[in-house]
Amino acid sequence: MKISIVGATGYTGAELLRLLAAHPVAEILYITSESQPDTPIHEIYPHLTRFCEKRLASLADLDAIATESQAIFIGLPHGHAMEVGRKATAINPNVKIIDLGADYRFKNFDIYEQWYKVPHTHRQAQAVYGLTELNRSQVKQAGIVGNPGCYTTASILALAPLVKAGLIDLRSIIIDAKSGVSGAGRGLSLGSHFTELFESVKAYNVAGHRHTPEIEAVLGELAGQELVINFTPHLIPVARGILSTCYAQLQEGVSPEAVDAAYSSLYGDEYFVRLLGRGGYPVTKNTRGTNFCDLGWHVDKRTGRVIAIAAIDNLVKGAAGQAIQNMNVMFAIEERTGLDNAPLYP
Template identity: 70%
Template sequence: MKVSIIGATGYTGAELLRILNMHPAVEISYLTSESHTGAAINTIYPHLSGVYDRCLVSMQAMEDIGRESDVVFIGLPHGHAMEVGKKLAGTVKIIDLGADYRFYNTATYETWYKVPHTHKESGAVYGLTELYREKVKAASIVGNPGCYTTASILALAPLVQKQLVDVTTLVVDAKSGVSGAGRGLSLGSHFTEVFESVKAYNIGGHRHTPEIEQALSELAGTEVVISFTPHLIPMARGILSTCYAKLKPGVTPEQVDQAFADLYGREYFIRLLGRGGYPATKNTRGSNFCDLGWHVDARTGRVIVVAAIDNLVKGAAGQAVQNMNVMFDLDEKTGLNQVPVYP
C-alpha cells in the first residue's frame, strides 16, 4: 500500500513513521509540511536517521498525492483536515488524526471547536476500532479518536453497554504526558512549568468531552453527560484515565467482571487486568495496548475503572494504523506487535 502523511512533522507524524517502518505492506509515497518544505524528515527528527531521509513537500502537491497514494493520514490542526478531505475523498482512503471527522453531529464539532464544518457530507466513521470495527471496515474516511477519549471510552463502554451503572454519575479524571500538547511552543508545556508539578486544566471545557459523550450515548441509548477533568503530568508519554460511576442497585462485582470479558475478551489490544488490577502507563509505553483494571467499592456503591495507554500510539498513530489494517482487510496486528518499552 502506498501511504502519504499530510502534516508529518508533529509528534503523531513521527510516531506514524516509526510504526509504519515495521509494517510489511506499506511504502511511503509523500510526507508534507508547510513549515519545513524541502527539508529531510531526519533533520527534523534525528532519531529517524538511517531509516527515513525523504524530503518534505508542500500540500500544493495534492493531486500527485491523491494519484500516488492508497491511504492518506492527516496530522493537521483542527479546521484544516476538511479541505484535504474534500480534495481527496473518493480517490483514497483517509484517516484523520485530528478532530474534524470525529463527530456524527457536525453542529457539536462547531460548538466545541469554534470553526465551521465544511465537509458535512463526508460520511466519516468514528475510528475506535474495538467498538466500530465493522463500520471502519467499510469506511472511506475515518476520524481517529483522541487520546483521552480512547482511554476513557474503553474504560466505561462495558458498564454503559450492559446498563450496569447510572449514566448520570459518570466522572472521568485523566492525566496526560506533555506530548499530548503537541510540538508547538507554549508556556504551559515548558520544562520548568511542568517538571515536579501536576495540574488540572480546562475543567468542564476540554474538547474531548463531547467525543466521550458521543460514544457513551450511543452505547447507552440515551444522552450521556460526563464530568471530565484532564491533568498534565511531568512525563513525555502516557494517559491514565480513572473513571467513576454509581452502580445500579443489585449489580454484583461478578456482573461487572463479565461485562468486561464479554466486550473485550477476544480483543488483542485490550489487556484486562481484572478486578483489583492497577494499570500503569509505563506498562503500555511505545505499544498499542490499552490496559484496564477495575474496582468495586461496596461502601460507596461505585465502580472505578482505570485505563492506561500510550497517547501517541493507541491514543493516536497506533490506533490509526489499526484502523488502516481493518480498512484494507489486513490482520489488525500488522506493524503493531511492539512490546511496550520497559523500564
C-alpha cells in the same frame, strides 16, 4: 500499499513514521509540512535516520498525493483536515482518509462547530468513528475514519462495558485523566516549558475540554440515550502516557461478578485491550511505545461505585497506533501488522 502523511512534523506524524517504517505492507510515498518543505525528515527527527529519510513535500502537491496514494493520514490541527479530505476525495474517490484530528469524529456537525468554533466544510463526508474495538465492522467499509482523541480512547474503553451492559447510573460518570506533555503537541508554550512542568501536576480546561463531547457522543450511542459527564484532564511531567480513572454509581443490585462479565464479554477477544481484571492497576509505563490499552476495575461496596482505570500511550493507542490499526482493518490487513511489539521498559 502506498500511503502518505499530510502533516508529518508533529509528534503524531513522527510516531506514524516510526511505526510505518516497520510495517511490512506499507510504502510511504509523500510526507508533508507547510512550515519546513523540502527538508529531510530525519534532520527534524534524528531518531528516524535510516528508517525514514524522505524530504517533506507541501500541500501544493495534493493532486499527486491523492492520485498516487491508497491511504492518506492527516495530522493537522482541527479545521484543516476536512479541507484536505474534501479535496483529496474529489481528486481520487477511492483514496482512504484517516484523520488524526477532530474534524471527522462527530456525526453531529453542530456539536463539532459549537466546541471547535469553526464551520465544518465537509458535511457530506460519511466518516466512521475509528475506535476499532467498538466500530470494527464500520471501519472495514469506511472511506474516511475519524481517529479518536487520546483521552477519549482511554476513557471510552474504560467505561464502554459498563455503559453497554446498563450497569451504571449514566448521570454519575466522572472521569479524572492525566496525560504526558507530548499530548500538548510540539509547539512552544509556557505551559509545557520544563521549569513550569517539572515536579508539578496541574488540571486544565476544567468543564471545557474538547474531548468531553466526543466521550459523551460515543457513550451515549452505546447507551441509546444522551448523557452528560464530568471530565477533568491533568498534565503530568512525563513525555508519554495517559491514565484515565473513571467513576460511576452502580445500579442497584449489580454484583462485582456482573462487572467482570461485562469487561470479558466486550474485550475478551481483543488483542490490544489487556484486561488486568477486578483489582488490577494499569500503569502507563507498561504500555509505553505500544498500541495496548491496559484496563483494571474496582468495585467499592461501601459507596456502591465502580472505578475503572485505563492506561495507554497517548501517541500510539491514543493516536498513531490506532490510526494504523484502523488502516489495517480498512484494507483487510491482519490487524496487528506493524503494531505487535512489546512495551519499552523500564
